[in-house]
Amino acid sequence: MLTKVSFQLNGKQVSVEVDPNTPLLWVIRDTLGFTGTKYSCGMGICGSCTVHIDGKTAKSCITPIASVANKSVMTIEGLAKDGLHPVQQAWVDEEVPQCGYCQPGQIMTAVELLKNNPNPDDAEIDAAMKGVLCRCGTYQRIRKAIHVASGEVQDD
Amino acid sequence: MTDLKMGQISRRDFIKLSSGSTVALLLGFSINRCESRTQIDEFSFEPNIYVRIGSDDTITIVMPRSEMGQKVYTALPMILAEELEADWNKVRVVQGDFNPVFGSQTTGGSASIRTHYNRLREAGATARMMLVLAAATKWGTPPDNCYASEGYVHLKGTRKKLSYGSLAALAENVEIPEQVILKDPKDFKIIGRSIKSLDTAYKVDGSLDFGYDLTLPGMLTAVIKRIPTFDGSVVDYDDSKTMEVPGVEAVVQVSSGVAVVAKDTWSAIQGRKALDVTFDGGPSAHLNSTDIREKMLNALKHSGEVLRNDGNINVAQKKANKSLELLFEVPYLDHAPQEPNNCTAHFYDGLCEIWAPTQNPGASFEAAKSITSFEDSKIILHTLRMGGAFGRRLAADYTVDAVELARHFSDPVKVVRTREEDIQHGTYRPATVHLLKAGIGENNEALYWKHTVSGPQVGWHGTITGGAPDLAYAIPNVNVDVVMSPFPVPTGPFRSVAHTQNGFVNECGIDALARLAGQDPYAYRRELLRDSPRHIGVLDLVAEKSGWGKDLEPGHARGIAVHYSFRSYCAMVAEISQEKSGKFRVHRMTAAIDCGQVINPDGVWAQVEGGIVMGLTAALHGKITLENGRVLQSNFHNYPILRMDEMPVIDIHIIKSEEPPTGVGEPPVPPTPPALINAIAALTGEYITRLPING
Numbered sequence: 001m002l003t004k005v006s007f008q009l010n011g012k013q014v015s016v017e018v019d020p021n022t023p024l025l026w027v028i029r030d031t032l033g034f035t036g037t038k039y040s041c042g043m044g045i046c047g048s049c050t051v052h053i054d055g056k057t058a059k060s061c062i063t064p065i066a067s068v069a070n071k072s073v074m075t076i077e078g079l080a081k082d083g084l085h086p087v088q089q090a091w092v093d094e095e096v097p098q099c100g101y102c103q104p105g106q107i108m109t110a111v112e113l114l115k116n117n118p119n120p121d122d123a124e125i126d127a128a129m130k131g132v133l134c135r136c137g138t139y140q141r142i143r144k145a146i147h148v149a150s151g152e153v154q155d156d
Numbered sequence: 157m158t159d160l161k162m163g164q165i166s167r168r169d170f171i172k173l174s175s176g177s178t179v180a181l182l183l184g185f186s187i188n189r190c191e192s193r194t195q196i197d198e199f200s201f202e203p204n205i206y207v208r209i210g211s212d213d214t215i216t217i218v219m220p221r222s223e224m225g226q227k228v229y230t231a232l233p234m235i236l237a238e239e240l241e242a243d244w245n246k247v248r249v250v251q252g253d254f255n256p257v258f259g260s261q262t263t264g265g266s267a268s269i270r271t272h273y274n275r276l277r278e279a280g281a282t283a284r285m286m287l288v289l290a291a292a293t294k295w296g297t298p299p300d301n302c303y304a305s306e307g308y309v310h311l312k313g314t315r316k317k318l319s320y321g322s323l324a325a326l327a328e329n330v331e332i333p334e335q336v337i338l339k340d341p342k343d344f345k346i347i348g349r350s351i352k353s354l355d356t357a358y359k360v361d362g363s364l365d366f367g368y369d370l371t372l373p374g375m376l377t378a379v380i381k382r383i384p385t386f387d388g389s390v391v392d393y394d395d396s397k398t399m400e401v402p403g404v405e406a407v408v409q410v411s412s413g414v415a416v417v418a419k420d421t422w423s424a425i426q427g428r429k430a431l432d433v434t435f436d437g438g439p440s441a442h443l444n445s446t447d448i449r450e451k452m453l454n455a456l457k458h459s460g461e462v463l464r465n466d467g468n469i470n471v472a473q474k475k476a477n478k479s480l481e482l483l484f485e486v487p488y489l490d491h492a493p494q495e496p497n498n499c500t501a502h503f504y505d506g507l508c509e510i511w512a513p514t515q516n517p518g519a520s521f522e523a524a525k526s527i528t529s530f531e532d533s534k535i536i537l538h539t540l541r542m543g544g545a546f547g548r549r550l551a552a553d554y555t556v557d558a559v560e561l562a563r564h565f566s567d568p569v570k571v572v573r574t575r576e577e578d579i580q581h582g583t584y585r586p587a588t589v590h591l592l593k594a595g596i597g598e599n600n601e602a603l604y605w606k607h608t609v610s611g612p613q614v615g616w617h618g619t620i621t622g623g624a625p626d627l628a629y630a631i632p633n634v635n636v637d638v639v640m641s642p643f644p645v646p647t648g649p650f651r652s653v654a655h656t657q658n659g660f661v662n663e664c665g666i667d668a669l670a671r672l673a674g675q676d677p678y679a680y681r682r683e684l685l686r687d688s689p690r691h692i693g694v695l696d697l698v699a700e701k702s703g704w705g706k707d708l709e710p711g712h713a714r715g716i717a718v719h720y721s722f723r724s725y726c727a728m729v730a731e732i733s734q735e736k737s738g739k740f741r742v743h744r745m746t747a748a749i750d751c752g753q754v755i756n757p758d759g760v761w762a763q764v765e766g767g768i769v770m771g772l773t774a775a776l777h778g779k780i781t782l783e784n785g786r787v788l789q790s791n792f793h794n795y796p797i798l799r800m801d802e803m804p805v806i807d808i809h810i811i812k813s814e815e816p817p818t819g820v821g822e823p824p825v826p827p828t829p830p831a832l833i834n835a836i837a838a839l840t841g842e843y844i845t846r847l848p849i850n851g
Contacts, residue, residue, distance in 0.1 A: 099543050
């Protein structure tokens with residue numbers, strides 16, 4: 001039974017007709033073609049699929065599409081207004097990624113942290129980032145990049 | 157044209173002639189000048205299979221290996237660009253498809269840099285010499301009057317210069333030189349620099365496509381309800397409810413189970429939930445980890461294949477003043493790359509086209525050939541980006557799924573795995589048990605070392621014994637043997653393969669021996685490694701940088717380990733403490749590595765960081781358990797990997813060396829668990845010999 005769901009994706013109004021229980025992740029990826037948001041666990045415990053819903057992080061793999069009706073969703077593709085977002089730039093400058101698969105989720109989580117806490121210390125970074133796994137082990141560089149991006153993120 | 161053809165001189169001769177000398181015979185790069193698959197608009201000069209120089213000055217370097225996060229996508233082009241005297245800003249990289257002209261394309265064994273160092277230097281130098289010859293002809297001057305630098309050929313003593321692009325058409329007609337002159341490493345401008353990866357921007361803006369992200373026109377997506385046991389089978393299935401799920405197109409039985417093919421991933425997953433399959437568990441339906449462990453422990457009582465026998469172990473055992481006996485046990489491990497396995501295949505016009513995120517395109521190609529019986533020319537295999545691999549993608553099971561299934565459809569079919577499938581249908585690092593007996597003499601000198609490895613039957617015992625017989629310590633009586641028992645559990649290489657086990661055994665064993673002798677574990681190792689300067693080099697460096705022997709915060713302790721693997725030397729010091737809950741916290745890991753000539757120091761640091769995290773995950777958390785013939789763990793809640801709040805500070809130091817480059821991806825893994833466990837022993841007096849520590 002298909003349902004029509006309308007929401008904003010990266011600032012643009014979109015409308016899809018899908019099973020209302022479909023996780024947001026698969027709608028973003030398969031229906032709308034934004035593959036920057038990654039599948040990795042499907043149960044909301046690894047963070048690779050993290051997006052922003054109305055400015056707050058959410059695990060898109062366990063978010064039913066019906067729950068984002070009329071809300072604003074932002075994915076990694078919508079983060080930068082022009083070129084790279086300061087957090088993405090810090091990721092490039094610190095050469096954070098190895099395989100890169102988890103990094104969209106890492107970056108979306110770091111952006112929220114820096115909006116709420118412009119200058120986090122290591123313990124605050126650990127607390128905010130511990131829900132996003134990186135099998136390649138880039139955690140030390142993530143910490144560094146978040147420090148580098150500190151003060152660069154405005155809450156908008 | 158006097159092209160040398162592959163085969164006139166063997167590959168062995170080629171390597172022998174070229175390594176260690178600045179003059180090398182050229183071989184094999186000329187035969188496929190025109191055989192590149194990518195379309196090019198402008199003219200391009202293709203001196204060999206690895207590089208194309210466009211009339212617009214772009215340098216296109218073909219990546220012969222796979223990229224999974226280890227950054228060869230940048231490091232291999234750096235080697236070629238160095239000898240080419242390319243302007244690095246003009247370099248772009250394309251992934252090479254599967255093609256036998258590249259030789260082995262298997263990305264494993266930490267070997268990409270090592271095996272391509274001479275080859276890519278020679279490929280770059282050949283192109284450079286041809287460009288110089290082209291410019292000399294144009295200027296009507298001997299080539300000695302010309303030199304190449306950063307994308308131009310210059311005329312000595314003048315301001316005249318010609319860009320590589322402007323010389324491309326001329327260079328095409330230059331005879332390929334029979335000898336190439338390699339640069340003196342002192343003149344390197346690119347090799348040895350921490351150059352940024354060429355693809356990082358695409359990894360942070362979401363635009364880099366991994367296998368899972370592949371989209372093709374009309375593509376269908378499938379998931380498989382897999383046979384849950386290792387040697388079971390499908391008895392019957394009822395797909396009536398599945399076919400009612402919107403988006404589901406078909407249900408097809410394949411060798412790994414029953415596949416649900418749908419318009420999109422979620423529909424396929426929903427269809428699979430509705431699928432009713434009856435399985436026969438097969439002969440190993442009752443297999444469990446407890447039985448496997450019992451069998452491996454029993455096998456220790458039997459004498460195995462002797463891999464090393466120095467001195468006289470029996471006499472030494474009787475002569476020993478003090479002895480120790482330790483039983484080490486490690487579980488099966490799953491690689492759990494962040495991107496689960498997947499593969500896409502498309503059958504059309506008598507062709508089978510495959511898109512595989514794989515470390516081993518050759519194995520996937522052979523699998524496709526075996527399933528289809530197609531001629532080689534009818535199978536096209538593209539190597540895609542991998543979201544991690546760590547050895548898992550050396551197998552070809554994901555390609556088998558895609559090829560078996562896609563042959564039933566005219567549209568392309570992508571077969572994806574959910575996390576649960578990926579963890580429960582792995583190619584696991586083998587579980588092993590190890591009995592170590594060692595002893596010291598009257599003057600506390602190391603006297604004997606007897607190590608028996610007991611593990612599953614594997615094709616080549618090195619995949620469970622690697623690192624055991626080549627113990628580097630100068631002990632007069634050494635005996636190493638292996639006993640293998642058959643278990644139907646699929647196993648495969650895991651990052652650093654058997655060194656994960658034997659590095660742990662060797663390094664905790666020698667640490668325990670040092671303590672038995674009442675000596676400092678660093679000093680004790682150093683003395684027993686007196687004949688191996690490169691071991692001592694990393695050991696001394698890590699001791700210095702970690703502040704070995706200096707005061708620590710109360711409650712903290714250090715442990716040390718050093719291990720040789722994949723032709724590199726890596727030493728590690730862990731600093732730890734114990735929390736009130738009893739759990740151990742790792743505060744700091746200091747590493748020293750000697751991997752010969754370094755191509756990109758930042759790439760080495762990244763691989764050491766990653767290797768340490770993988771080693772810590774294995775030591776603290778990693779365990780695959782079998783119950784009722786199937787894997788118990790299913791996702792990251794019961795197969796945890798290290799999280800940010802467990803992450804120590806990592807401090808890495810590289811030995812400066814002009815020795816040939818050696819492995820980097822794997823060597824940091826083996827010394828990590830023993831450094832941690834030796835630190836715990838320094839704190840508690842007890843060696844933890846059964847992994848994982850937390851489980």
